[in-house]
Amino acid sequence: MKALVLHLGLLAVLLALHFVLPAYHHGNLARIMVLASFAMGYNILFGYTGLLSLGHALFFAAGMYGMGLSVQHLGLSAGPALLLGVLSGAVVSGALALLALRTSGVAFMIVTLMFAQAGYLTILHFSEWTRGDEGFVLALAGRMAWGVDLSDPNARYIAALMLFGICLMLSLWLVRAPFGRVLVAIRENEERVRMLGYDTFAHKLAALTISGTMAAAAGAAYGILFGYVGASFAAVQYSILPLLYVLLGGAGTVLGPFIGTLFMFYLIDLSSGITTAYMLIAGIALVLLTLFAPQGIMGELRRRLWKGLP
């Protein structure tokens, strides 16, 4: 109950901010909410199931290109295109799960990295369709949903908030449901879970598919809301980013991905205003945080203040 109030409270605050934030931060926050949705998907697999993927850019890109290509080449509008993006994320992550989950640990990291790299190269290879490295600006039709122009900052913010809210409440429900608690148990001791009679492979398969589908939803939304689809979103940085967000905010906490994304986004934003060596400042801040709050911001909060925080 307390947890539900906290998470709904955050959504209420974000809605209130819509009316008061100056344009610059308003735009930032919309972006942060979409990236945080990406990170929440990552957190299902890494934070709750204990599987470290280095290939989530593949799912983000699967959503973005599933959406973008269907706008460009099929002329779909934002709603159906988003759906296609989510669907391609589900298919890609389910297929990858079947292959990659035969491995574990470091091998799993390498296999996911390789597949994501293959996905990136595929996008470059079919440049006739994808416009390769250069990418493409999304046609206006793809930014319209039921008569609403999603390139408008106000509509964009509300759409981002809706995506974020769905991912947040879905995560909260999932990790407290019996299914999610089996995932946590797999993270803690997989063999014991198996010997309690659970099909751990099926659980990990579902976790990876849910995780990838959420990442794809974020990727598709990112393309629609910010109007650009490009291969850089399939590159390895976009596999590392959600890992960083989740580690900073607190792996295995529902709010962690948002807090981590917010923190990292503004850390880079503020330090780049001060010096050109902003990556150095960001790096130092990260090192400090991992030294003093190794479980991330929300993880530390849970350890010190609220043991039951989901």
Place this chain on the structure above:
Amino acid sequence: MLLSVKGLSKRFDGLHAVKSVDLDLPEGEIRALIGPNGAGKTTLVGMISGRITASAGSVIFDGEDITRLPAHRRIARGMAYTFQITSVFARLSVAENVGLAARRHLHGAKARKAVAEALDRVGLGARAEQEAGDLAYGHQRLLELAMGIVQHPRLLILDEPTQGLSEGEIEAFQSLIRNLAQETTILLIEHNMRVVMALADRITVLDAGRVLAEGTPEEIHANAAVQAAYLGGGDAQTG
């Protein structure tokens, strides 16, 4: 026969840990499995539960050949397995440990009730909210036991459950097992001969991967070969 094992063998590289073991376990029996350290007891029950794949032989459970089934499907058919080396979820609460075991077949309030009952039965009711890793070793053994009994298995496999328990706790354990025996069949690996003699309907003695003897506690007690194996092993006390 609830469980029927035929010619079960296990080779670890060069080591022949279990050598063509046959074992029949009728419904409702408490069967003790004893033998010196390294005799192959854990390996044998590992193959029965599916945790370890057998090199040869077959396992029939409740009339069906389950040799090819993965562990989780064997468990789902009504086996419960407790680990010799305590393997609880250290960072989860005691109640959640048992809850995970219960929720495979129960949901919501029913699962919570079953968890509370199982914890009371093993005497951990007051520690439900503690982190499992903070429990004393003996209490972690009892938690393992609670995770087994909450599944209401048809066959309960216990691997040295009394290790680390105090005298008083062993007494309580014995009456719990007698109680459980009315609802389930029990395969009990145990080094404490006093517990074995008090509980077992029949005893199977394993030595160097082979069945050395099988019989009632009286027969086993009088068996010269068993005495010799144990005098050689020297770790089990006769009671």
